[in-house]
Amino acid sequence: MEFPAPVTDADYRATDPDVVALGRLLFWDPILSGNRNISCGTCHHPDFGTGDGLSLGLGEGGTGLGPDRVADPNNLPEQRIPRNAPGLWNLGAREFTVLFHDGRIEQTEDGLRTPMGPEMEQGFATLLSAQTMFPVLSADEMAGHYSENEISRAVRQGIITGEGGAWDLLSARVRAIPAYAEMFDTAMPGRDITFTAISDAIAQFVEHEWRSDTAPFDAWLRGEGSLHPNALAGIELFYGSAGCADCHSGPFQTDHGFHAVGAPQLGPGKAARFESHARDDGRMRVTGRDSDRFAFRTPSLRNVTETGPWGHAGSHSNLRRFLADHAAPRSGLATYLRDATLSPMDTDDWRILNDPTEVTALSASIQGPDRVLAEGEISALMAFLETLRDANALTGRAGIPGAVPSSLPIDR
Template identity: 65%
Template sequence: MAIGAALTTAVALGLIGPARADAPLPRPVTDADFIAVDPDEAALGQLLFYDPILSGNRNIACSTCHHPRFATSDGLSLGLGEGGEGLGPDRHATGRNRPEQRIPRNATALFNLGAHEFTTLFHDGRIQADPTRPSGIRTPMDEEMVTGFSGILSAQTMFPVLSPDEMAGHYSENDVAKAVRSGRITGDGGAWDRISRRVEDIPAYAEQFRAVYPHVADGAPVRFTDISNAIAAFIALEWRSDSSPFDAALRGEAPLTGAAAEGAALFYGEAGCAACHSGPFLTDHAFHAMAAPQLGPGKAERFERHSRDDGRMRVTGREADRFAFRTPSLRNVAQTGPWGHAGSHDDLGAFVADHAARAEGLQRYARAVVLPDLDETKPDWVVLDDPAQVAAIAAAAGPGTVLDDGRIAALVAFLDTLTDRAAIDGRMGVPARVPSGLPVDQ
């Protein structure tokens, strides 16, 4: 049965309740949905994205945690940044420079971030477009935020390079880490400036920056915002995703049939998924408490002893936002596991079932994760081993919907139609080498 017919038939037969019967299918994605990209800028960004030169110890690239082999994520529940070796599920702690803790949240996918409607990024939305600010962006840097970023996709790169656990390295290991530790981020000698000088000192990069940016050709130094803007252009071009079977169905080219059509009817009908996963990119860009399991070190400052992640509340300070996280886009979702803001599930069907059930799903959670061994750090299950904390997470979400195995299978079949293999592989691919000469994650 075709997707439109499945929905029409379901409504006619009363299989979709009145509150859900008018849930519209999204419109097809078009070129107008995306920012324009300069191919030369994207080509420069490709090299920078895969080059470890941006990390404090020159051993981690953006691609380490966002690789096309793992659908622009890393295949781990919670990643290992500084102090790790290897790629994807094979990544492990080194013996000589062990990570101080896991990355607190699952590495997000990078699909369609060049679309105009993506004005909020990260699980907690701590970076948002804000035209009232000089920089046009609201970030934790507040009024110290510099201008020059082309948008939030560019500005989001500033976080990993400043994080000791992700790319900067720990406090005394290198010049970037020392600058971060002393609070020197912007200005001459700051962390961003030190990274920029590293890049500009490589002749091949200096030549490309002059070719791409007129202000650099006119004698201005390469700025961190230039590096970020190039990476943003690459991500926007490389991982635009709008050629999946779902897209073909929306464009009237090849309708969905069988279990996938049944799953679409559920998704836009009685299962209620489209209440949050709406629009052409299947996200409302809002924040919801869904009783997602919490594991790992939590989102806490080094001086804080807890292991919980309060989600959006850490940004807004509002109690109502505790345990709420941003609705992710579902493009290529079948390939981006483990799933959940903490990578709590290594099976998509189990995640869909628990996610829909909310509090009941949390209570029955089976702790199926992909976590490299990391001893001598915060234990992973502090929150879920505490009945009071589990109860608080469940209470914030409220009751959900229990779906039987048949409905779960149909929903997963529909989610499979969001897979766009061409977008996952990327348009430019992984470069064989980068100007720094450092190893490339292949």
């Protein structure tokens, strides 16, 4: 039975303390949202495993934090965010060269590949930095809805780069705050305060803050600790007969590949504004290949016990149930209990699962056999997954700042 090699410093990119300190404030500052009411930390909060605790989150038009976040009656969201907020663990590791559930941004030998085109890909230091372009431009996540603010208006008109574009307008907000100007001068001397510079700082903070390699499993791999017999039994299953490591391989328990596993779909789906369906075709929307329909990226399992709800659409709020359904996805889909954590909204979140044709198509796409897990096997796998819980990392290395230079309120 083969286990991954222990994680070492060489597996991660180096970070600069001054850049990290700057990025920390920008990560928690709502100034980068169109209406100045949402920060990166709103939907990627340490209290919820660097996610938001919801199956499908609420960005613009939401109020509150985590599972208590609800639609603001004075500024109703247009829809839920179509996919579950992913955790931020170990994104500074060099092996993370594909991001998002559908892998729509990627670091290749030729540079960055994103749906935004070459002009939008210039100047980002890393793939993780480039990732930040998407939430700030999304009406449902951070930008705000049509005509609500100057950022959403620029996005609506398709003006992103250049003078007066959405990125320039956001950067101007940061440039206007003396404390940020001083920190940029220290952290990135000689560099203008542009959106790519802001993104690079946030990315370095995420890389530093959410590094997780001191879990009990890490100590065991390094020969520095022992594990409970139940966890050892789970390891035997995970890396052996249950076949989990076929996809959840490597030091962070992911092959970074894309697999159709039949996870239930709910919410608005991933459709263009002119489309009316509620389907999420996953990787196929990136590649155009029908063989990639309903395939999603294998998530890392670091701190997985803290990152629920689970599934690309947050279909399961109970991890034990998710393990059972994930191992036997066809029967799991047929008997799914609709175990989602959703804020109340006047929406039909179950359009796909209420349509027998859609369910049949989803089931037919599933790759691999069903394997029914016994309760004891699920308990053993849960015991192993608990060893991936890194208590040292869960609160973050620096934590939530007491205040940010904009003086805007922080979601705590």
